[in-house]
Amino acid sequence: MMTDKLAQPLAWTEWSSDAATKALLDDLQANILKGHGRDHTANLFLAFDGYDPDAARLALAGLAAAMPSALDQLVDAQAFKATGAPGRGVLCFVLTAAGYAALGLDAAMPAGAAFRAGMKASGGKLADPASGGWDTPFDGTVHAMLLIADTTPEKVDAAAGRWTGLLGFGGVRVLGMERGRALRREVAGERVGIENFGYVDGRSQPLFLAEDVAEEPKANWNPAFPPRQFLVPDPGGQGSESFGSYFVFRKLEQNVKGFKDREEDLADALGLAGDDRERAGALVVGRFEDGTPVVAAGDPQNQPPPNDFGFDADPDGKLCPFRAHIRKTNPRGDTERRFGAPLADERGHIMARRGITYGEREQDPATGEPTDRPTGGVGLLFMAYMADVENQFEFTQAAWANNPNFVAEGLGIDPVIGQGTNPFATPWRDERSGGETADFDFSGFVTLKGGEYFFAPSLGFLRNLA
Secondary structure, eight states: OOOHTTSSOOGGGGGOOHHHHHHHHHSBTTTTOOOOOSEEEEEEEEEEESOOOOHHHHHHHHHHHOBHHHHHHHHHHHHHHHHHHOOOEEEEEEEEEEHHHTTTTTOOOOOOHHHHHHHGGGGHHHHHHOOGGOOOTTTTTEEEEEEEEESSHHHHHHHHHHHHHHHTTTEEEEEEEEEOOOOEEETTEEEEEOOOTOOSSSSSSOOOOHHHHHHHHSSOOOOBGGGTTOOEEEEEEEESEEEEEEEEEEEEOOHHHHHHHHHHHHHHHOOOOOOGGGGHHHHHHHBOSSOOOOTTOOOOSSHHHHHHHHOTTOTTTTSSSSTTTHHHOHHHHHHHHHHOOOOOHHHTOOEEEEOOSSSSSOOOTTOOOOOOOOOSSOEEEEEESSSEEEEEEIHHHIIIIIIITTSSSSSSSSSOOSSOSSSOOOOOOTTTTTOOEEEEEOTTTTEEEEEEEEEEEOHHHHHHOO
């Protein structure tokens, strides 16, 4: 059965000899099993209300006919490795519970309780700011989102204009658009993605494809995750190989100047000088800006950013603080070491992140390195796929990132994505220098500007809407 195949990383290259694998990949949307890898995106937020649902369904079926499948994406990526020729652009389409209802598709709606209630209903649990102050269109009702990803902004613009017009014939309205543009830095001869605070981002992704797992070092951390942690049967699908995934979108604005100034203040308070000053930010994030884990080294190593590391040698959080962003959101066994909780349970909360930075930055023309420090207007379009919104996204945000007492009393909230405020002063110490302990609050430099819960249905479901 296909569900058995999803209990371990999927060998996708067996598609030509295994009918079930081919059927799954042909019916699954791109970007779920593996990120699309494009540096330019547009997120079009859509509504169907006030028009004929039949016309809207017909328009969506036409869209689905043009959407590449997971198999198309993987074959294109394989060809790119061999020839360097970029593949086709990627289109991904997701629906909210309100969107299913507006299309008259209640019977095909996934059953997830958080998904059906929507992100606004979880605002208290997540310590989110009041939704009345969110950006448009998130302050209202969104029915769907179309993600367009390609290699240049011109290609994205052309596709956005084309699909806005074609969907409009079916009465599908574009409520708003968010543009993504990847920031990159050269590390060890490679252009790697960074977020707006300047740190390498997206390195510690769960891997669901056996071919990817085989290429990844894994002496200290196992990057392999079962696809069933991210895929669920599509209730509107056409067969036993029809799967989809819950999808979380959050627009997170970053106050770059405030965060970087705070890093400088922390370096001063810890008595760090010269090159050691970079370690202040590394203690907060858990990695240096080049991606070097602070648990592994006291300064940047200018090596390909590793994922094969753990915290077994730092059980008390002295080298990498428990409150550091990457340790808060991926404890790598801290719950087992401290509470005896099964490691499988901790790993079960991990999501497949597919975010991209947004906003205009002043950049060095030679390196592309950001040179300005904006206080707003830039940030992260956080996107993630998962099998259970409550157990994965909501748990990670509420029980880990926002919890000032995880994994020990008085640690404070996640200094990057934690929502709410710290109830007490947060102590920081640089163990390598043996310097002073300083109380610093890093909360408030990332602000939620809106978001929603979606479901990425199977291609067969979408193509049969006509």
